[in-house]
Amino acid sequence: MTDLQDVVDSVYHDLADRIGEGKLADYIPELATIDPKQFGIALVTTDGTVHAAGDAETSFSIQSISKVFTLTLALGKIGDGLWKRVGREPSGNAFNSIVQLEQEKGKPRNPFINAGAIAVADVVLAGHLPKEAIGEIVQFIRHLADDESIAIDHNVARSETQTGYRNVALANFMRAFGNLNHPVEHVLGVYFHHCAIAMSCRQLAHAGLYLASAGRNPLSGGSVVSSSRARRINALMLMCGHYDGSGDFAYRVGLPGKSGVGGGILAIAPGKASIAVWSPGLNENGNSLLGSAALELLAQRTGWSVFGQ
Ligand SMILES: NC(=O)CC[C@H](N)C(=O)O
Missing domain, CATH: 3.40.710.10 (DD-peptidase/beta-lactamase superfamily)
Incomplete structure (x- = not known):
């Protein structure tokens, strides 16, 4: 065919x-x-x-498909410096697993598991307010798709903000290891909103x-x-x-x-x-x-x- x-x-x-x-x-x-x-x-x-x-x-x-686009933005900002913060190996674990994070001292295995994408969100946030970073991600995706109508589903963002306890745990864990530079609420604000893009x-x-x-x-x-x-x-x-x-x-x-x-x-x-x-x-x-x-x-x-x- x-x-x-x-x-x-x-x-x-x-x-x-x-x-x-x-x-x-x-x-x-x-x-x-x-x-x-x-x-x-x-x-x-x-x-x-x-x-x-x-x-x-x-x-x-x-x-989590949004993590491809935030990774692309983060590499554009700090290039290979990203790999000091996040690994490039498959995790062999669920997307929201915390087990490796303690053994590997707060460095997530890769940018696509939740912990890795939260570290990537921290990189995208540098020098911005959370809403500016969210705006930059949405604009980037609109540009790639050549479509200005793409937007965040705020009901999904709110739902995840209210119930994302595991992500709060992952982010706090990384912050304790010095692998987040911004307040956990700010980083997760960026993360939850880019995941909620429709x-x-x-x-x-x-x-x-x-x-x-x-x-x-x-x-x-x-x-x-x-x-x-x-x-x-x-x-x-x-x-x-x-x-x-x-x-x-x-x-x-x-x-x-x-x-x-x-x-x-x-x-x-x-x-x-x-x-x-x-x-x-x-x-x-x-x-x-x-x-x-x-x-x-x-x-x-x-x-x-x-x-x-
Ligand atoms: N695998 C996914 O799509 C998970 C993303 C989801 N926003 C979460 O943090 O749990």
């Missing part, structure tokens, strides 16, 4: 019977109110052509295009990062983007990917396309169940795994 729209349609069609499978991320009360029977796919090729199916225009909470699959696939195009975003026109930085962000997504499910995702899909507990996944086929899938039901690792299945079929049918056909 060569026509990409046919591939996207066939993936949607073959999984349509399973829409609604998986478990909502009910530890964030606002996410427990989402209708689980939704499923969207959007694929944007490096020349900007869009192929979509299902609920590809419906906004959802991008949650986007559709189509917007998200657009925003990720720089990672598929050697650091350039053909839609917004310019260079976002160098090609070597894009390659490295992809490497981190491949190794760490699905937490303790990263090995399984690499085995089944073979593409750099970043999941979020809102049920979205951004996957990158370098040189070919940026792909966003969304279905709110999660598997046991907190990754979209149908979204992972969709990417597995898509990778099979396009032959796009980074490990060869």
Whole structure:
């Protein structure tokens, strides 16, 4: 099968019977109110052509997928200095685990587990008020997606601020080790708000295009990062983007990917396309169940795994 729209349609069609499978991320009360029977796919090729199916225009909470964009901003600010604060190794633990943080003296394993993303938020916050840092992140994502309508879902941000006790614990732990430079409430304000950004699959696939195009975003026109930085962000997504499910995702899909507990996944086929899938039901690792299945079929049918056909 060569026509990409046919591939996207066939993936949607073959999984349509399973829409609604998986478990909502009910530890964030606002996410427990989402209708689980939704499923969207959007694929944007490096020349900007869009192929979509299902609920590809419906906004959802991008949650941890936002960590790809905050990592990109933090690397832009302090470059390799970031790696003094955050590691580059898979954690083999759940996204909100605290166990390694004590053994490794407050240095999170990677920028995609919650602790690592909280340290990244601290870097983005430097020299700003929290609302300025949040504004910078939203503006960056709007620029990448070439879409000014992208915004924060304030109900989700409030819900997480009220119930994010584990993140408060992680942040305090890092602050005790001297790995946060700003007050915990400020850093978490930035973190909770960037996790609460709402986007559709189509917007998200657009925003990720720089990672598929050697650091350039053909839609917004310019260079976002160098090609070597894009390659490295992809490497981190491949190794760490699905937490303790990263090995399984690499085995089944073979593409750099970043999941979020809102049920979205951004996957990158370098040189070919940026792909966003969304279905709110999660598997046991907190990754979209149908979204992972969709990417597995898509990778099979396009032959796009980074490990060869
Ligand atoms: N894996 C995720 O998407 C987790 C992000 C969520 N905001 C949290 O901190 O728990």
